[in-house]
Every structure is written in C-alpha cells, then in structure tokens.
Amino acid sequence: MRYEDLADEPCSITRPLVVFGDRWTLLILKYAFSGVRRFSAFQSALGISRSRLQDRLGRLVEHDILAKQKVAGSAHEEYRLTPKGHDVYPILMAIRDWGDTYMAPDGPPVVYRHRDCEGDGEAHSRLECDACGSPMTARDVTPELGPGLRLPG
Amino acid sequence: MRYEDLADEPCSITRPLVVFGDRWTLLILKYAFSGVRRFSAFQSALGISRSRLQDRLGRLVEHDILAKQKVAGSAHEEYRLTPKGHDVYPILMAIRDWGDTYMAPDGPPVVYRHRDCEGDGEAHSRLECDACGSPMTARDVTPELGPGLRLPG
DNA sequence: TCGGATCGGTCTCGAAATGGAACCACTGGG
C-alpha cells in the first residue's frame, strides 16, 4: 500500500513514474510509436504475459495515454496513442540518447532521422533554457517552489 | 528468465529500461540529483525497503551510474552520481515536462530555473533536429537502420 | 449451418519480486 501513495507526491517526476515506471509500460509505448496497435501484436513483440499486458493497456487507457477502439469492419480492437500519449515521445528519445551513448558500443542500432530534412538530421533530446536557449545540464539548474505548491489559505 | 533477455535487444530504448525501468530506480536517481547521498537518506526519502534499496543501489553502482565511496573521517558511505549517471538528468527532465503538462493541474510544483540566467529561464527538454535545429515530434521521425546493426560478414 | 481459426479477455497456479522487520558488523564517542 505504500508505493501507490507516491502518486500524491507534488512532484512531476514522481507522478508520471507511478503510471509508467515499471518493467513494461514504456516498452509498450515504444512499440505503439512504431505502429503496433493490436493486443496480440504487443504480446508477441514484447513476450509479456497476456494478463500483464491486459493490465498495462488498461491502465494506459485509464490515463488517456492510449485509446481503445473497435476497428470498423473487423473483430479487432485497436490501441492508439492519444495526444497525451503522443507527448511521451520525447521521454523515449531522451532514454534513447542515453542508451546510444552508454549502451551501444557498436554505435546506434537505429537512427531516428528527421523526415524530409535537407541536412539528413537526426532527432535528439536537448535540455535547454527556454529564455536564453543555451544548453543545460543538471549543474545549471536551481529548483524553486512552483505555483503547484502554493499552500491554500 | 524472459525479461532479462531484453537487455540483448539491439535497441537503445530497451537496454536502458532494463537497467532503470522499474518502480524505484529513477526515483532513486531523482533524489541523487537533489543531493541525497547516504543510504539512510534514500531510504527515508523514498519509503523503499532496505533490501530493495540495497539491491537497486548495487545495480546502479554495477552500471557505473552511481559510485560508492567511503567518506573520509566518518563511518558513512556515499553514493554519488558518476558522469554517466549525471547524463540521466535529461531523461528526468523529459518526464517532468510531461508530468507538468498532464499531471499537475495546479501548475508545476517545482520550477527548474536556469541558474544565473538574466531572463529567469527554465530548463525544458526539447526534441530537435541536430542539423536544422527545428523542433520535432514523433511524426517527424523516420527510423533507419544504424551502424550498430550492421551485420558482420 | 457447421466446424475451425483468430482474437481479446479472464482465470488459476507456481515462481519471482517485494516490503517489513529482525539481526549482524563496523565505527565513533562517552
């Protein structure tokens, strides 16, 4: 009963992690971004057990990250990314950048290229200042109390 | 025995997730970035059981994400971020951006301000093209076979 | 109309991970 209470923490890192910070959920989303939509397709791609996949997909639908739809003219169900789910992509790309740097000794297995970019550019996650635009690391950051923590009364 | 095999997948999203894609590891790192270094401090901050914390810290040390050091002139142990661990920060910031957008109805509980920035800027994760610099979403990306997947022979 | 195949979904049971608490070893200070 202790872990779930973390969802109440006023922290925008902790709260998402309670939703998708487990073995499978981000992997499910990774395949969702690569076009997988059907229950059985997730199952065979991941090697996850059916009951677990059922549970995780249900949770993602609950949180409006995936949407479940019947496919017209078919018995299939489809799980598609919602806009909220679509916005998880930068998280996966940040993980990938780290993985390419530290866990890909032979170089990146997959290159995520910018479609129609003349310079053959690649997508990369970058931490930057929204005011001056300069790149940032952990050392350049000072946490401050935000509006979500103003105490009422 | 199935899940651990995912570490062999040639995917820079999957491989990091096998290391820190569980309930606690990214939360441990979140506190590490906020200055927590001692075993007991992690334990009381997180409410994780001692044996689990022991296991997770050990794994992070194994992967050279944290480094364990004896503090001179004290009986304490310290777990400090290595450069490799330091580079996990953009992942946490990407999660935070999503959390601020979708799980912080009263606004961000914490603001991550750019130290010494004249414009009072904040740190934000941005997915962009490394060639043309324009912002990107999942729809702008085309995955391609990378050098890490060139088959030998 | 009748199987058979496919699919999403559920159930059960043994295995693995987890949490909680006790216990141990080491250190430093009275």
Added chain:
DNA sequence: CCCAGTGGTTCCATTTCGAGACCGATCCGA
C-alpha cells in the same frame, strides 16, 4: 566497556508476475 548510528544481510508473509488453460465473440470456408 557500553551505546547509538550507519550500512548491510537474512528471513518470511504478501504481492506481483509469467505460463498456460479456458471462454465468448467474430469471421471464414466447407
């Protein structure tokens, strides 16, 4: 010496998970 604080380990009850069987609905071809 004892005692408190720390990191680390071990044990056990609970929870979560994986594997496979099972169910109902749908579709298709015989």
